[in-house]
Amino acid sequence: MVQEYKQGKKEINSFNFIIDEMDALVYVIDIQSYKILYSNKKCEDEFGDVVGKTCYKALQKNRDKPCIECPLSDENNRVLGKSLKWEHKNTLNGKTYLFSDKIVRDNITGGLSKVQVGIDISKQKILEEEILRQQSKTLETFEELFNSTIEGLIIYDRDKKCIRVNNVAPKLLGYSAEEMIGMDALDFIEESSCPLVSTVIEKDEQEPYEVFMVKKSGDSFPALIRGKNILLNDEKIRVSAIIDITQIKEKEAEVSRLAYFDALTSLPNRVLFKDRVNLLISKSARYKTFGAFLFIDLDYFKTVNDTKGHDIGDKILIECSKRLKKIIRSSDSLARFGGDEFILLIDTQKMNRFDAIDSIKTVANKILKIIRKPFIIEDSQYQLSASIGISIFNDETSFEELLRKADGAMYYAKEKGRDNFSFFDPLLQKSLDRKAIVLDRLREAIALNKIEIAYQKQVGLNKEVIGVEALARWNDEKLGFVSPAEFIPIAEEGGLIITFGYFLIEEVVKVLKEWEDDEIKSKWRVSINVSLSQFEKDDFEFFLEDIIYKYKVNANLIRLEITESLLLKNSNKAVRKIDFLKDLGLTISIDDFGTGYSSLAYLKKLSIDELKIDKSFIDDIVTNESDEAIVTAILGIGNKFGFDVIAEGVETEEMHEKLLKLGCKYFQGYLFFKPMSKEKL
Template identity: 35%
Template sequence: MAVLLGLLPTLLPILGLFGLYVAVLAVIPGARLRWRNVALALIFTGAMLYTLAYPFAVAPGVVLDARGAILGVAILFGGPWVGGITALAGCLFRLHLGGAGAVAGAFGLTLNLLGTLWLLRYQSRPLLAAQPFPAAMPRLAHPLRLGLLVGCWAGLAEALSLLLIPPWQQGWRLFVESGLTLAGVQLLGFFVMGSLLWTYHQRQLLELALRRAELDLLLERQERDERFEVIFEQAAVGIALVAPDGSLLKVNGKLCDILGLDRAELVARTFQAVTYPEDLDADLARVAQLLAGEIDTYQLEKRYLRGDGALVWANLTVSLVRHGDGRPHYFISFIEDISERKAYQQQISTLAFQDVLTELPNRRLFLDRLRYALVRSERSGLYGAILLLDLDHFKTLNDTQGHDVGDSFLQCIALRLRECVRAEDTVARLGGDEFVVILEGLAKDEARAASRAEQLAEQIRLAVGLPFSFERKNSPRVFQTTASVGISLFHGEQAALDDLLKHADLALYDAKAAGRNTLCFYNIEMQYALEIRAVIQSALYHAQELNELQIYAQPQVDRGGRLVGAELLLRWHHPMVGWISPNQFIPLAEETGTILSIGQWVLRSACQTLARWARQPQYAALTLSINVSIRQFRHAGFVDEVRTILAETGAPPARLKLEFTESIVIDNVDDTVRKMNQLRQMGIRFSMDDFGTGYSSLSYLKKLPLDQIKIDQSFIRDMTSDADDAAIVTAILSISRSLSLQVVAEGVETEAQQQFLYEHGCELYQGFLYGRPMPLAELEHFQQHVR
């Protein structure tokens, strides 16, 4: 008890260390850790020197004081550096005081320092360091336990140090009499201070947690506002915050760009003021639904008024933001500029339904309007008509003056057609130089309707025939053409659209066949001719495999009447229809592509015949001519096909003669010459058929590697009675001689024709006078009957 009472004067002031420690923590912020540690080091060092200056003497040179408690608190509250400075000051001062217990006292402080530091290290980090609120709790969950451990070790270290006081009997006596009391007093002091410090720190932790939560909320709100501002301003679409009355609370830069207004001008307006009037009602109706809670958001395509008065198409998306009590706060609107997309849509629509060149309805829109015209005709009982118009010789203008002049002419024709018809009628361009007109509401009587349609068609024909002026190479020029018009009447929905167009097309074909520059109505005979054509076309696909096609040969003789060769001609005998004229099925074969297989068959048959004749002296010198169609000649593999057939059959190429018309040459002269030269290298010869009927035949004589020309029978027929035909035949013969070209006269049927040709130097003849076309097998027996 004496020891306890002797220590109280030194222990009680030490309790003031807690107040000073708390004051330091409150005054010096945690960010200034160095200055806080310096202050704590001064406090604990001063306390250490104070307790050593006023000790309780238990024996000569042996004193008891609170140095161990002060050191433990310094390490516990201030950390290792503060504890180390305090321990160093205490050891030096105790050694300075001297006495029997000086070394033991210094050893006790050192043992206390090392043990406490080990406890703190064991628990990873000091809980109550100069930074009073560590980020992680130590392994001992309650800091009071740490204080008790440090207190126990501090008391035990000082008690054990008593054992070092010499002699050992005195040290043991002092340990027994005072050591346990000293340890208990220090433990009690640590318990009291640890409890107070724990309570204070818990309160500080709570306040700090609240402050940090408030700061986190503030930072989060600030970051959210900053993110909103960034998104708001950098958005790729216009954004506006709009009050319930329509005023603009906030707008971004993109919306200013879309509407062509600066921010101040735009915010000064309402959304109603910048909306196109015709679109405002739809927008306001959706706003009313939002306010009423019927919808959460709406999307609308609308037009805005730019600052310069132009219209802007936009895709608008609007949502309503409400207060916590449900009252409307503001609208948030997203405005995407879709003007470019709308322009593309309009362009696509124009391309889909309008002819780009003439701005007339195209075929698609024409069919749609014709469909409605039939419905209106059904309701009104009035006849209507389709006028199918084709410009005569338009290709000549395009080929001679260029497509730019041709396009200008078509635009001019479109304008003239519009001026000729009524407002309720439709003018459309189907393609190329083909136009169509829908006439509605003509009359209830068919005859009167036909008369009215004829009058309007005649007006159109005359309008098309007006001169068209243009400039070429700074020189004014004039082009004038005519038009062929096919007319088909309709009454209600009795006829299908396709049938009406076919009827008009048949009528147009008839108008062209009648010499062009005229108009014709559709009639039943045209339909019959169309059906016959369809039957022939269908049967043609199977004619070759059914062996209905036959090869005939018409003899060709020289001036002495000797057989020199023959022209192979194709004939078709249908088991149901009978003989079908080549003039009917050859054009169909060209259109359908069957001419390729047919032409190959004819070519192979001719080569097989020539190969067989080559082995018979009486026929070895004969030639065979076959007609090559334009489609066959332009086929990419034609030259290789001829080469293969010659090799397979062994026919002498020099006895094979290919005939073609100048239509093969017109489109691509260079390609024609290239192929002819390739064939000529094989030994094949060439003949131009129907010479004199084309407008540019003479120019081909010097370009093409020809061996022979055939004078068309249209000149031969009347040359003995028509001076012009006679002059043409004479000129052809003269030109051919000068160019070393062989001439064959076709269609020779009379002695007078033969005599005229003979006198003017014609070398070869072909016609009924020498023999009609006959099966190829009969040609071999024909030579003895030649005149």
């Protein structure tokens, strides 16, 4: 029971402070056992921690039975509601106290307890004025605490009429304190909440609950109310504490919005969109009408975002979402999937597959058209396009399945040249399945070092060998020969390229070490392709430094081939890395030059050594004037900046002759040498 009173003590609100401020002893004593169930701070200061002890033993000296003066010694005084006054001189401190007792019902045990308040009257004649002052202070403390709480406090009589308020309550409700006196408790409650309040207000103690309250102006606001009935001077009153939770509700709404809507565009996010997809799947399966799942990816957005900054990128995404919302119907759902990707759910409401496809094509073409329209951001113009993958359905499926299919179709649209849309079909599924198998086998091949390295010689004007390019070759036990054009992109997508790239570099460095004693090969330079993700690794340059130091090779014989897109991603960081690598002695080549977003500005900043003309410009150079013009321009850039320029993919004498006439000095291709193992070089 003592523990229960301690717990009860914790639950007392502001009135607990009033009791502790009183210059009086306050106890609660069980009238059967004489155990002290509660004591205030004043009591603890005088006698220490007495809770749980027998009163006449803890508060008196050398006493083993109840005090003779104690009213409880008279059984007639052990009556519920009985009030008693008596004086007693304490044998521990010698002080005389005037006690006021009250016999009350214990709400926890159901038994009777005595609430005892003792005032020190040892020097009554002298301290009468001090006693009055302390009483006044107690009242002032009560008023101060009553008005200092952040809650609005309203005290009602037994008829639930307002009899007192603190300073906060009128401010919350828009009344003056005088206006509130006499008003009914339900006068402050909005009509929709009255049934609830009418029920709980009859409970002796009510845990906090939410209602809508109404101000004098008629405006309502959400509030948290808790109430408790108290017996004061034999009169039952009810104290209600009110907190305005408008801001809390607004924050809850904001949290909910963030949970289901994209913070940038305010479109539904993946979580909410998934629910809508599941609803349409059920509807389509029930009525056999077709729905469509469109996966929209913005072409070239990544380049803009990386070169112009996220602020510009975000503004483009916001504008894009506005454009898309304008062309969809109210029955369709648009969401931002993440990054530069949007997803659109269309309810065609058509049972005929071909009619549904025609309807979807119309929407897809509208999307392509509005995305092509230039984006004007901060007086600058940005030209983008979109690639759209589409999956249609009219039976049971899942969000994940539709997403997988639409995502695959979207990549197929990109492969077709972007600014296009593609419907998912079984052939595309076959391609995706093949990719999954290749990735699985490739992961094993890399782990077991089953990827071989071939070397293709590079020649000069007189067809003398000046170096080689290291090329990955993979002949799988189950898949057979897998082209690098297939497995390298899959390694990129599957996150395997970094591990494999480091393996390739170390193998090449080992070969350079082997060739040091070869009179001819010791002079050959080896070119190594470096992927974007590999170059961006924070430890990439330090890995190369460690490898060169480990094998003690001539770093000048290592040429790293990087792409233009890699330089655009973070040009300042790229410049720093390239300068570090150049200080190590390595040379740098720009691979597939002319196929990306070439910029003379970055060429001027970078310490590069070579431009490599992409094979796509060499294939038709003999007959295509445009290709000839591009190659001529690249050779001119190389001469202007002092770079070596090498043409790759040279397969015929006609190509070779044409390139010689244009001023090209270095070549690579099947006309001269095919890729071969190091043993066959």
